[in-house]
Amino acid sequence: MNANYPEKCWYVAATSTELGDAPLGRRLLGHDIVLWRSDNGQAVALDDRCAHRGFPLSDGRSDGDHLVCGYHGCTYGPDGRCVRVPTQDHVPPGMRVRAYPILEQSPFIWIWLGPPAAASSSRPPRTPWLSDASWSTFTDSWLVQANYLMLHEHYLDFSYAPVLHSADVPPGMDRLPGFDEVEVTETTVSYIRRLPEAPLAQWEADATDLDPSRSYSRRERGTFVSPAMHIQRWEIDDGADTYAHVRTHAITPETATSTHVFMQASRNYAQQSETVTTVLQSFAAELVRRDSAVLEMAAARVGYDGWRSGVEFQADAAALRARRIVAVMLAKEAGRSTVRPGLLRTKSSDNKQFS
Template identity: 35%
Template sequence: MIGLCGWDTVARAERGRRPAAGAAEPGGTAIFLRNYWYVAAWSGEVGRAPLQRWLLNEPVVLWRRGDGTPCALADRCPHRGAPLSNGRVVGDDIVCGYHGLGFCGDGSCTQVPGIDDVPAGLSTRHYPVAERWGWIFLWMGDPALADEAAIPDYHWNDDPGWAGRGETLPVAVNYTLVRDNLLDLSHAHFVHQKTLATDAVVDAPVKTEFDGESLRVIRDMRGIEPSPFFKRLCGFNGAVDHRQEVTFTPAANIVISVRVRSTENPDHAVENRVLNAMTPETDRSTHYFWSLQRDTQLDDAALTDAMFTANRDTFFEDVAVIEAQQKMLDTAPEPAQPVRWHIDKGVDRAQRWVAKLLREEAAQTGRAAAAG
């Protein structure tokens, strides 16, 4: 049996309470990794009107300057705590709808009605922002550590050699349950009977690889019956070789690579990428950004819609399971002891890796605070 970690640690630490931003588990371990890029929105969601979004238990307001550059600030006016998202954008600044204080994209106050000189130091928190591949990313930790080279690679979202679409699903669970569900290749036979289920999903061995930068869970299935998804949408009828590779990188990014090839006609092949960004909203809710991209029949809009619908229906099946799971974990008697075996290697490795990163980040934050 593998020891307690991951969701169980969170469940024990948070059961019966909703911690404020920056809250920690017993022993000082932070609930969320912060010095990482998180997807905050689709590019099309953010415009000149303010958009409020809760991220990692923090209210954030997003908008665009006149030149289209996205901005993000803490969604609390430092005057008396009103949400800046209830205000309006004037020029490049956001103006509080309560008393008219204005703030630019770096958080500095630019105007206080009735006062000629803005008080020195009056500002609100700003978040480094980057826009890539149809998504807007926010750095939720120390702005001085933000490095755009560390933005996770989701280039398939707007690569001209791929086609597809995606959406955001609200999921009423801790984000780790979404992550662990995606790293678990064996549940498909039981949860997704109409889309992904084949006997080989249970019988084929799973390999786990970890190099310190990413975690991969891989399953190669040779000469198997194609799943209902690939039969119906991709025209596979005879035996296929089917490879699944799930790659996880912190804080909450998963790319699923799927390759299916006919054993009788090797030219009949398809490759998909399922892009998954699981951004915590609170400790019990997640913004699940996902997109399904393919490398064939790029101009077939009907196929794009059909694959999107089939994949979304699959995710709805997952959501029903993990939201019920969250309720059970929250009410589990002490201690909630998970039982694990070989199919859980990827899940366990991800949990232990993130727990280690949380400890290291907490220690780094503690050293910085001690240094003043």
């Protein structure tokens, strides 16, 4: 399929902890990129190809503020300019590779793969809870063999949970209620649903240590922040406190049919408990396994074009609006006229256009 991702957008290239002075090769939006840290700790991103014979620079080595090709030893500075060719005295005029704008906002290293001049007019989404001591966070990352919009639309439709994750939803909850509210801005989509009181699922009881004999109310929320990020929240209310879980998914297309996910899973309780972290890590890993399997089966069978051509339900309201935001972004990049998504807030009962 043709690429359907906007390039004028900040995407996560790597996490802060995985990037050191050793070069890291990664394919992002169809571009082969090499990342490394210079002597002063600054993250650097270049095209992952030597200007001489196209050998991957990620197979070379760093040398202070420079990157040395592992084939002929051509040496590049952080700006992509070749500064040394070992076999001759002078570097050929104009010998360089493309350097990409990089912003590091721990825990993420963001890259701009669109026109360089446009990078300064935009900033990546802010995620203050990831550096807030009142939250505890663990991380994971994986690659899904599916188009990135399939991931976004999957996360924005949690109505599958009682089927796909039946053992993990509250007991007796064989369907999720509709959205209480869907809010759309020019660039974001958010929804919220309130769940009826129900007993604890096993993972909830193990993680929170709440009384399993009681029933609790919950809120489930999702936000399409940008083509590069989705945030999902699951909150349990015991009447006095709210036990909040936030999964921050940085979503970066590898190609038109494969996607990197960099997840940060946060909670606002038992911040120092390794036992709780282990419970939630195990729970999240199993969710990821099932979600990825479903998406990859659908991608292999019908691809994104087949995925998006199906009959739509009321539960698809948020996903369809995110799809439209991306369509507007792509149209702008292509220089076509667009219809703006507009500013909208609806209740689920207002979504009459869906089957």
